[in-house]
Amino acid sequence: MPDAPRAVTVIQHPLVQHKLTLMRQKQTSTGEFRRLAREISLLMAYELTRDLPLAETAIETPLEPMQAPILAGKKLCIVSILRAGDGIMEGMLDLVPSARVGHIGLYRDPATLVPVEYYLKLPDDIADRLVIVVDPMLATGHSAAAALSRLKQAGADQLRFACLLAAPVGLDVLTEAHPDVPVFTCSIDRELDDHAYIRPGLGDAGDRLYGTK
Numbered sequence: 001m002p003d004a005p006r007a008v009t010v011i012q013h014p015l016v017q018h019k020l021t022l023m024r025q026k027q028t029s030t031g032e033f034r035r036l037a038r039e040i041s042l043l044m045a046y047e048l049t050r051d052l053p054l055a056e057t058a059i060e061t062p063l064e065p066m067q068a069p070i071l072a073g074k075k076l077c078i079v080s081i082l083r084a085g086d087g088i089m090e091g092m093l094d095l096v097p098s099a100r101v102g103h104i105g106l107y108r109d110p111a112t113l114v115p116v117e118y119y120l121k122l123p124d125d126i127a128d129r130l131v132i133v134v135d136p137m138l139a140t141g142h143s144a145a146a147a148l149s150r151l152k153q154a155g156a157d158q159l160r161f162a163c164l165l166a167a168p169v170g171l172d173v174l175t176e177a178h179p180d181v182p183v184f185t186c187s188i189d190r191e192l193d194d195h196a197y198i199r200p201g202l203g204d205a206g207d208r209l210y211g212t213k
């Protein structure tokens with residue numbers, strides 16, 4: 001049987017690309033980095049939700065009745081992979097304030113690079129929602145793949161994954177493990193280095209967001 005299609009979208013919008021360049025620069029301060037993360041995430045959410053289904057509803061403008069489009073279909077849930085995912089989740093919520101939010105705590109063991117789960121809190125009705133999983137960095141792909149597996153275990157069956165930067169190997173790992181999950185990224189960078197950091201990258205996203213180094 002042929003493999004299922006693996007959808008990877010690189011978000012090329014000029015504002016996204018411009019903001020990403022500012023985020024990559026080493027002289028960008030923590031405050032500025034956090035503000036840019038929020039802004040770029042809002043634009044990413046715009047791309048991620050481009051194909052949401054619409055229905056028509058009857059409304060009245062101050063001048064006359066009309067049939068107007070409203071969102072139909074599954075409601076949204078954003079799941080942040082802690083901790084750096086929160087920097088993306090916040091901006092997406094600016095655009096979709098009624099979305100439910102879940103958190104999955106994963107850190108990458110620095111020696112083995114294996115993701116370790118330390119926290120999980122999801123909305124009860126996650127199975128009924130379109131779930132957007134966010135983490136700025138897709139490096140080896142193991143954290144994202146583990147998060148998606150955990151969410152599927154919890155009943156989620158319509159998922160999308162969004163990141164700022166992806167390494168080619170991370171994309172391969174993720175799309176092989178979860179070919180049914182469309183992936184959105186702002187850039188596919190050149191490679192992973194010996195410490196599994198994305199190059200050219202932007203450094204450690206969590207540390208840059210929260211000023212922990």
Ligand SMILES: O=P(O)(O)OC[C@H]1O[C@H](OP(=O)(O)OP(=O)(O)O)[C@H](O)[C@@H]1O
Binds near residue numbers: 107141144205207
């Ligand atoms: O694709 P992978 O090789 O699994 O690496 C990517 C993960 O590494 C970073 O998190 P980190 O472990 O640094 O945790 P943090 O967000 O708490 O800083 C990043 O935010 C991803 O979750």
Ligand SMILES: O=c1cc[nH]c(=O)[nH]1
Binds near residue numbers: 201
């Ligand atoms: O380059 C990388 C790789 C993993 N996590 C990060 O924050 N940055």
Ligand SMILES: [Mg+2]
Binds near residue numbers: 084205206
């Ligand atoms: Mg980190």
